[in-house]
Structure formats: C-alpha cells, structure tokens
Amino acid sequence: MAQVYQSPSVEEIKAALTSEFPQVEIISTAERRVKAKCPREISHDVCQFIHDNLTFEHCSVVTAVDYIDHLMVVYLLSNYYNGVMIDLDVDVPDDDLHIQAVTDIWEGANWHERETWELFGIVFDGHPRLERLLTPQNYEFFPFRKSYKLRSQE
Amino acid sequence: MADSLVPVLEAQEKMDTDKMWVIWGPQHPFSHGLWTLKLQIDGEFCTDADPIVGYLHRGWEKETENRDYARIIPMTDRLCYCASMTYSHLYCMTVEKALGIDIPEKAKYIRIVADEVCRIQSHLMWLAAVGTDMGNLTVFLWAMREREYFLDLNVKLCGQRMTTNYPRIGGVRNDTTPLFDRDIIRAVDRFEKAMWDIIYLIDDSSVFVSRMRKISYLTREQCANMGLTGPAMRGCGVDFDIRRDDPYDNYDKIDFEVPVLNKDTKVGDTYDRYMIRIEEMFQSCDIIRQAVKKIEALGKNAPYRIKTPTKVPAGTTFGRLEDPRGESIMYLASDGTDHPYRLKVRSPIFTNVSCSKVMCQGVRIADVPAVLAQIDMCLGETDR
Amino acid sequence: MVQYSSILDWINFSDPNANPFTPFLSDNLPYDICYGLWEIIGGALAWLINLLFPDNVVSAWLLDERTMVMFALVLFMLVIFIVAFVVVLLNLWMERKVLGRLMDRRGTMIGMKGFLQCVADGLKTFMKENTIPSKVDKMTYMWCVSLIVGLSCFVACMVPLSDRWYVVNYDTGLLIIMAFYALAPFFILVSGWAQNNKYSLIGGLRAAELMISYEVPMLIIIATVSLLAGSFNINDIVNLQSEIWLIIPMCLGFIVFFFCAIAECERPPFDIAEAETELVEGWQTEYAGMKWGLIMLADYLRGSVSCGMVAIMFLGGWTIPFIGGTALPEIVFLIKAWFVFFLMILVRGAIARVRPDQILNIGWKVFMPLAVFNLAIAVMLKVGGFY
Numbered sequence: 073m074a075q076v077y078q079s080p081s082v083e084e085i086k087a088a089l090t091s092e093f094p095q096v097e098i099i100s101t102a103e104r105r106v107k108a109k110c111p112r113e114i115s116h117d118v119c120q121f122i123h124d125n126l127t128f129e130h131c132s133v134v135t136a137v138d139y140i141d142h143l144m145v146v147y148l149l150s151n152y153y154n155g156v157m158i159d160l161d162v163d164v165p166d167d168d169l170h171i172q173a174v175t176d177i178w179e180g181a182n183w184h185e186r187e188t189w190e191l192f193g194i195v196f197d198g199h200p201r202l203e204r205l206l207t208p209q210n211y212e213f214f215p216f217r218k219s220y221k222l223r224s225q226e
Numbered sequence: 227m228a229d230s231l232v233p234v235l236e237a238q239e240k241m242d243t244d245k246m247w248v249i250w251g252p253q254h255p256f257s258h259g260l261w262t263l264k265l266q267i268d269g270e271f272c273t274d275a276d277p278i279v280g281y282l283h284r285g286w287e288k289e290t291e292n293r294d295y296a297r298i299i300p301m302t303d304r305l306c307y308c309a310s311m312t313y314s315h316l317y318c319m320t321v322e323k324a325l326g327i328d329i330p331e332k333a334k335y336i337r338i339v340a341d342e343v344c345r346i347q348s349h350l351m352w353l354a355a356v357g358t359d360m361g362n363l364t365v366f367l368w369a370m371r372e373r374e375y376f377l378d379l380n381v382k383l384c385g386q387r388m389t390t391n392y393p394r395i396g397g398v399r400n401d402t403t404p405l406f407d408r409d410i411i412r413a414v415d416r417f418e419k420a421m422w423d424i425i426y427l428i429d430d431s432s433v434f435v436s437r438m439r440k441i442s443y444l445t446r447e448q449c450a451n452m453g454l455t456g457p458a459m460r461g462c463g464v465d466f467d468i469r470r471d472d473p474y475d476n477y478d479k480i481d482f483e484v485p486v487l488n489k490d491t492k493v494g495d496t497y498d499r500y501m502i503r504i505e506e507m508f509q510s511c512d513i514i515r516q517a518v519k520k521i522e523a524l525g526k527n528a529p530y531r532i533k534t535p536t537k538v539p540a541g542t543t544f545g546r547l548e549d550p551r552g553e554s555i556m557y558l559a560s561d562g563t564d565h566p567y568r569l570k571v572r573s574p575i576f577t578n579v580s581c582s583k584v585m586c587q588g589v590r591i592a593d594v595p596a597v598l599a600q601i602d603m604c605l606g607e608t609d610r
Numbered sequence: 611m612v613q614y615s616s617i618l619d620w621i622n623f624s625d626p627n628a629n630p631f632t633p634f635l636s637d638n639l640p641y642d643i644c645y646g647l648w649e650i651i652g653g654a655l656a657w658l659i660n661l662l663f664p665d666n667v668v669s670a671w672l673l674d675e676r677t678m679v680m681f682a683l684v685l686f687m688l689v690i691f692i693v694a695f696v697v698v699l700l701n702l703w704m705e706r707k708v709l710g711r712l713m714d715r716r717g718t719m720i721g722m723k724g725f726l727q728c729v730a731d732g733l734k735t736f737m738k739e740n741t742i743p744s745k746v747d748k749m750t751y752m753w754c755v756s757l758i759v760g761l762s763c764f765v766a767c768m769v770p771l772s773d774r775w776y777v778v779n780y781d782t783g784l785l786i787i788m789a790f791y792a793l794a795p796f797f798i799l800v801s802g803w804a805q806n807n808k809y810s811l812i813g814g815l816r817a818a819e820l821m822i823s824y825e826v827p828m829l830i831i832i833a834t835v836s837l838l839a840g841s842f843n844i845n846d847i848v849n850l851q852s853e854i855w856l857i858i859p860m861c862l863g864f865i866v867f868f869f870c871a872i873a874e875c876e877r878p879p880f881d882i883a884e885a886e887t888e889l890v891e892g893w894q895t896e897y898a899g900m901k902w903g904l905i906m907l908a909d910y911l912r913g914s915v916s917c918g919m920v921a922i923m924f925l926g927g928w929t930i931p932f933i934g935g936t937a938l939p940e941i942v943f944l945i946k947a948w949f950v951f952f953l954m955i956l957v958r959g960a961i962a963r964v965r966p967d968q969i970l971n972i973g974w975k976v977f978m979p980l981a982v983f984n985l986a987i988a989v990m991l992k993v994g995g996f997y
Contacts, residue, residue, distance in 0.1 A: 129447075130450050130451075130453060131453060132546075132553060133544075133555055135572075146542070150553075152464055154471065155466070155472035157472070159542075159544065178451060178453065179451045179452045180454075180577050180581075207283060208280075216285075216568075220288075222288065222289070246808065248809075248812075250888075255886045256887045256888060270967070357962075358887065360963060361885060363709075363713060364959045366713075367713035367714055368713065368714065431960070431961050433964055434961070434962050437963075437965060437968075590965060590967065592888055592963075592965045592966060593965065594888060
C-alpha cells in the first residue's frame with residue numbers, strides 16, 4: 073500500500089501518480105491544477121488510487137468530448153483539503169465505446185455517467201443503472217456526438 | 227374453501243403490499259419546477275426515492291457549439307434565473323482562462339459585488355421557497371420583499387432584474403453607475419436589520435425548528451462521496467468553499483470567514499443545512515462592503531474591460547466557481563475557432579438532486595418538502 | 611309537562627305556540643321577523659288573489675294560522691342561513707385582509723375594500739365545469755362532499771347568536787353542536803378512500819389521525835364548562851359568565867380549546883389533511899369546480915363555528931360583564947367571535963404547518979394533561995362553592 077496523502081501538493085500528486093502508474097502521463101500542471109492522461113485499461117485503478125491514496129473525495133464532473141476519430145472521457149476530481157483539482161483524460165476509441173464506471177468509487181459520479189452515456193453513447197461498465205436521464209426513455213440517438221448535426225450546421 | 231385460499235394468501239405474503247409508490251410531480255406544489263420525485267412509502271415513512279429530471283432538457287451545451295463565444299453570454303443567464311450572474315461570470319472566467327488573459331482589477335471587484343448580490347437574492351428566493359414548503363406564506367412574502375431590494379441593485383448596475391447579461395469576456399459590460407456604492411451599502415445595511423425579522427419568525431418558532439431538526443442526517447463522508455456541494459455540504463461539516471480554498475478573481479484579497487457547521491461532529495441535519503445559508507447571507511454582506519471599498523480605492527477612471535481576441539486557442543480548460551447552490555464548473559474544449567468545440571456545464575443541483583434518494587430515506591412524508599427545500603431546486607441548470 | 615313520545619306530538623298541535631316543545635317561542639327574534647314578513651307577503655298575496663277571485667279557497671288557506679307558520683318557517687330557515695353565510699363571508703374577507711397586512715401586502719382589492727372578492731370567487735367556482743374523475747366511486751364521492759358541506763352548514767346555523775337569535779334552545783345544545791361538528795372527519799376519511807387517489811387517501815387517513823388527537827381534550831374541556839354551568843344549555847353557560855368570563859378561572863382550558871378548535875376546522879397550522887406542499891390538496895384533490903368551492907365554504911363555516919364556541923364558552927357569549935345584555939347582543943357576540951378568528955389568523959400567519967406525529971404528540975402529551983388539570987381546577991371551584 074502506497075503512502076496516503078491527505079492534502080497532497082501538485083508536485084506530490086505528480087510524483088505519486090507517475091511512480092504508481094508509469095502509463096499515466098502528466099500533461100501540464102498549474103497552481104492547484106494537474107492535468108493527466110491515462111489509458112482506459114487502468115482508468116478505474118487510477119481513480120481508485122486518487123480516491124484512496126490522494127484523498128480526492130469528490131468527483132466533480134464526468135463528461136466526454138467527441139473528437140470524431142475518438143472520444144475523450146474527462147474526470148474532474150477535487151480535493152476538499154486544499155482545493156487541488158485533477159483533470160484526468162481518458163481516450164476511448166470510436167469503435168469500442170467502453171470504459172469502467174467509477175460510480176463504485178464516487179457515488180456522485182452516478183448521474184454524470186448516466187448523462188454521458190445517453191448523450192455520447194459511452195458505455196460505463198459496472199454502472200448500477202445505465203438508463204436515459206435527461207432525454208426520453210425511448211430516444212434512439214446520442215445527441216451530443218458531432219455526427220448529430222443541428223439544423224443550421226447541415 | 228379454505229384450501230383454495232391458501233395460494234392467494236401465500237401470494238399476498240410474498241407481495242410487498244405494505245409499501246406503495248407515490249409519484250410527486252412533474253406538477254406538484256413542492257417541486258419548484260418540472261421534475262418528478264418517486265417516493266416509496268411505508269405508512270408514514272419514506273423507504274426509497276427516485277428523482278426523475280429532464281423535462282426541461284434543451285440541449286443547451288449542444289446549442290453553444292453553434293454560436294461564437296460572445297453570443298453565449300446571454301444564454302448563460304438562462305441557465306438559472308436566480309443565479310444568472312454567477313453563471314455568466316463563470317462562463318466569462320472560463321473563456322478568459324482559455325485565452326490566457328488577465329482582466330482589470332476593477333472588473334474583478336465588480337464581479338465579486340455582483341456575485342454576492344446574486345448570492346443573497348438567490349438565497350432569499352430559497353428562503354421564500356422554504357416558507358411555502360413549511361406551509362407558511364409569511365416567510366415567503368417577507369423574503370421576496372427583501373429580495374426586491376437586491377433585484378433593484380441589479381437594475382441599478384446593469385439594467386435588468388434577473389437575466390442580467392452583465393459580465394463580458396475580458397471584464398464587465400459597464401462601469402458601476404453613479405451612486406451605486408451608496409445604494410448598495412444602504413441596501414446591505416437595511417437588509418442586515420430586516421433579516422432579523424425573518425430569523426425571529428423562523429428560528430424562535432419551535433414549530434419551524436422542530437420540523438427541521440433531527441431529520442435526514444448526512445455525514446461528511448456521505449456528502450463528499452455523493453457529490454453534495456454548496457451550503458448543504460458545509461452544514462454537514464465539509465470545510466470547503468471554492469471562494470476561499472480555490473480562489474478565483476480577487477476573492478483571495480478579501481478577508482472573510484466561511485461559515486461551516488458541525489466541523490467536529492461531521493454530521494448535520496436539515497436545520498444545519500438551513501442555518502448555513504442564513505449565515506452565508508450575512509457573510510456576503512461583509513464581502514460586498516469590502517469589495518465596494520476596493521472599487522472606490524481604484525478610482526473612477528480605472529479600466530473595467532479589455533479587448534479580447536474572438537478566437538480561442540485549441541485545448542481544454544475549465545473554470546470553477548462557488549455558485550449560491552454549490553460547485554459550478556464549466557469545461558471548455560476549444561478547437562481554435564470562434565465557436566466552442568464542447569462546453570460542459572456542471573450544475574450543482576444536478577448532482578445534489580441525485581442525493582435525494584439518500585436524503586429522503588427514513589423521513590416522514592411531511593418532512594420531504596422540508597428536506598428537499600435545502601437543495602434549492604432550479605430546473606434550468608439541472609436539465610440544461 | 612306533556613309527555614313527548616314522537617315527532618307527531620309536535621306536528622299535531624293546532625296552535626304551534628301552545629306546544630311546550632316548540633323551539634319558536636315568542637322570544638325567538640328571527641322567527642318573529644319571518645312571521646311578520648310572511649304576514650305582509652302572504653297577506654298581500656291573499657288580498658291580490660281575493661281581488662281577482664273573490665271568496666276563493668287559496669286566499670283563505672294562505673291566511674290560515676298553520677299555513678302562516680309553515681311559510682314563516684321556510685323564511686326562517688333562509689334568514690338563519692343567510693346570516694350565518696354573511697358572517698362567514700366577513701370572516702373570509704377579514705382573513706384575506708389581515709393575512710395580507712401580516713405579509714406586507716394589501717390583500718384582496720375588489721370592491722367594498724375587497725369584500726366583493728368573495729362574490730367573484732363564488733361566481734367563478736360556480737361557472738366551472740362539473741368534472742368527476744372516471745375512476746372514482748361516484749356515489750361515495752358525491753355523498754361525502756354533500757354530507758361534509760351539509761353538516762357544516764347545519765352546525766353553523768345551530769350556533770345561537772344571542773338569547774333571542776337561535777334555532778332551538780335545547781338543554782343539550784352544546785352537545786348537539788359538538789356531536790354534529792365532529793362528524794365531518796369520518797366523511798373526509800371515506801371520501802379520501804372513494805377518490806381512488808393516493809394523495810386523497812393519505813389526506814383522509816391524516817384527517818382521522820388528526821381527529822383522534824384533538825377530539826378527546828376538546829370534549830374534556832366541554833365537560834368542564836358544562837360542569838361549572840351545571841347544564842349543557844348554551845343560555846345557562848352564557849348566564850354563568852355574567853360577572854366573570856370563564857377565560858379567567860380556566861385560561862388553560864381556553865388555550866387548549868382554542869388550538870383544538872383550530873384543528874377541528876382544519877385551518878393552518880393544523881391543516882395536515884390538505885397540506886398542499888406534500889399532498890397537493892389532500893382529500894380535496896379530486897374535487898373540482900363548485901364542489902371545491904362548497905368545501906371551502908364549509909371550511910370557513912366550521913371556522914366560524916369554532917370561533918362561536920370559543921366566544922360562548924370562554925368569552926361570555928353575548929353578554930358584557932357588569933352590564934349584562936345590550937340592545938344588540940348579536941353584534942356583541944359576533945365581535946367576540948371575530949376577535950377569536952383574528953387570533954386564529956395571527957396563528958396562521960406566524961407558524962408553519964405541524965407534522966402529523968407532532969400533532970399526536972401535542973394532543974396526547976400536552977393538551978390532554980392540561981385539559982385534565984383544567985377539569986381538576988373546575989371541580990375544585992365547584993366544590994369550593996364559587997360556581
């Protein structure tokens with residue numbers, strides 16, 4: 073078991089993440105901000121590590137961005153002791169939209185993952201209730217994909 | 227005869243006939259807006275709850291991908307009619323961050339003043355809603371009366387009561403109007419006295435207090451894990467306020483204390499979640515006074531807006547702000563054009579209302595409006 | 611005394627005023643007014659018909675004593691109800707205005723300082739479509755609302771305004787009023803079940819829950835008052851307070867009875883059966899249009915009965931201490947009743963709705979011991995010879 077930081081600084085986060093997971097790539101850091109990228113196979117483990125060892129108790133946002141050739145799932149995680157936020161990006165290939173759900177780590181990610189599923193079609197494996205939330209139950213599209221054009225964009 | 231009844235009786239035993247689902251909404255006096263709460267009740271107690279939102283889903287985030295950056299500001303006002311100022315502030319802040327520019331000092335302080343006015347009037351709207359949810363119209367009308375003074379301040383500052391359209395990318399739309407400093411200090415002084423009327427009416431009334439005390443306990447860990455943010459979280463012992471711990475604009479230059487209840491016990495009930503907003507209103511008055519002084523010190527001719535490029539460099543960024551209701555985040559992915567590639571709004575209520583399942587468990591039916599009033603529902607930003 | 615065996619004894623008397631059981635003795639003012647009124651109307655009719663057809667049967671029948679009494683009774687019913695109705699409209703108007711002032715607004719503003727708003731509301735609900743949901747139990751649904759409204763009107767008419775303005779002057783007047791008063795929650799329960807709606811059902815159950823919490827202390831207070839008066843007759847109770855109002859020796863009883871009376875007419879803060887924030891409109895959810903309007907009227911009628919009972923039992927009814935009767939005892943009584951209603955409005959404006967379990971707690975753990983303690987005080991006063 074790695075060391076538990078209650079109020080980790082940006083440098084500590086950077087060091088802990090890279091030493092624990094060599095695949096994690098720290099893109100940039102700023103004051104109270106860390107931007108990291110990890111492959112989707114280990115995304116759940118990274119989240120678990122961030123929650124358990126870095127004491128990021130709160131998952132602010134789970135969302136996605138459609139880059140047409142691939143989708144990017146974004147986790148914004150925050151620490152309640154010093155206000156540091158981690159922006160964790162995970163790339164998901166266009167033809168296999170699956171990623172491990174983090175609802176078992178942060179209960180607050182539940183609705184964010186449901187929303188991301190219904191708007192982008194990214195399936196969160198292990199999610200307790202992946203149903204449509206904002207759009208009607210019988211809706212067939214994933215409206216926030218770039219392939220779903222608005223009338224004026226056509 | 228008796229034998230033929232046996233399977234029926236067995237089936238009845240297996241069926242959970244004690245519990246029934248009551249569907250509150252979408253049109254229901256307790257839901258301030260269009261949403262549904264499915265409640266499973268066992269006698270007088272709620273055993274389960276299932277909130278359903280989405281009746282107002284407009285595809286706000288998708289719509290923004292179709293507009294250039296400046297034209298999104300009026301849309302942000304429509305996210306929530308109570309917190310329109312904080313949302314436009316958040317949007318402008320996010321775009322400024324993506325552009326990598328720093329705005330004039332004066333604009334920062336004006337934004338703080340506008341934000342805190344917005345916070346007070348939003349909390350007063352919440353207080354009015356608490357009054358009706360508890361079955362007392364006096365609180366409702368008194369709180370709305372106080373709110374009018376702050377809406378008048380909005381009119382004085384930017385010409386609109388609620389959908390203000392005031393912050394701009396790179397500053398604010400206009401300088402403070404003449405005598406605005408005097409008026410705002412008067413309004414705040416008046417408010418601090420008048421607020422005690424309402425506090426006497428509620429906190430000294432054992433009926434109000436006993437309706438909110440000892441129901442729907444939430445621990446600090448639950449709040450953090452479920453994503454409950456804002457005043458509700460600080461009432462349950464989470465010592466975190468974005469204004470203090472992750473300061474934006476010039477909040478770090480203002481000296482204020484964040485009201486937090488139950489720091490030691492780390493568990494709070496509905497009354498704590500109620501109390502924290504009342505204290506926050508007084509705190510906001512304090513912040514307004516300090517910020518107004520700073521604006522005065524900067525002088526009349528200080529710049530309040532700078533020119534900004536229309537095209538935002540490619541990349542992703544996000545802004546984070548303490549909304550009256552909790553933590554608001556806007557996540558912006560830009561592709562180098564003058565349209566956002568993707569703009570995600572993290573609405574605090576969207577996550578807070580998903581906690582109602584936990585908040586409603588074990589409370590009585592009559593308590594549900596009192597418990598959910600502390601979420602302060604606003605459907606415009608929940609459904610987006 | 612004539613032996614009273616059946617209702618026919620009363621009907622078969624040729625001269626109603628000679629009947630010892632008649633409620634309409636010569637000191638009944640509304641009856642006298644109606645009799646005089648019919649003397650004019652009936653006499654004029656008889657005279658007109660007689661002009662056209664001399665010596666006809668109809669004129670003679672109209673001028674017959676028994677016919678006169680019959681028509682006078684019809685008018686009597688109308689007068690009694692209209693007076694009770696106008697008193698209730700004034701209550702409603704006062705509530706709107708006073709509540710408005712409490713909340714920093716003006717209240718209703720339509721005509722006659724806002725009084726005509728009641729008329730406008732009545733006309734509006736009257737013109738609404740009479741909708742009945744398809745899946746309700748129609749017979750129970752309609753009968754319950756009729757009984758609730760009818761009983762409330764009945765009880766409101768039964769409350770005497772003075773020793774000369776009453777319907778009947780029974781020796782058990784207080785008991786009869788309270789008995790009919792307490793009937794409505796049963797029909798609320800049944801109508802809540804009949805409406806095939808979960809909100810209504812919960813509302814109906816809550817009405818029953820409310821009733822078991824306030825009815826017992828309320829009846830103990832009534833027993834206490836009648837113990838001091840030595841009678842259930844309302845006149846006797848009022849005469850007992852000719853020198854000192856019962857509120858002074860029995861202030862505890864007054865407080866308990868006042869809050870029980872608020873609960874009895876289901877006004878806020880005890881309106882848990884129709885708590886709109888959680889139960890939409892409670893047991894009234896499926897009643898629309900004029901049915902709902904009549905239910906509102908019934909609510910306010912019951913409110914005015916509550917105020918009247920408080921005024922009779924604790925505030926000396928229509929008498930003023932050391933002065934006794936005045937020229938217009940009805941007005942004295944109504945002013946007292948309106949004052950009690952004003953207190954009820956203050957309570958409504960000041961506090962929030964109470965939870966059902968809290969009402970049960972208050973009823974059984976606070977009001978009940980207080981009522982019993984009050985009874986003990988009354989017994990001591992009675993034994994000590996003060997009453």
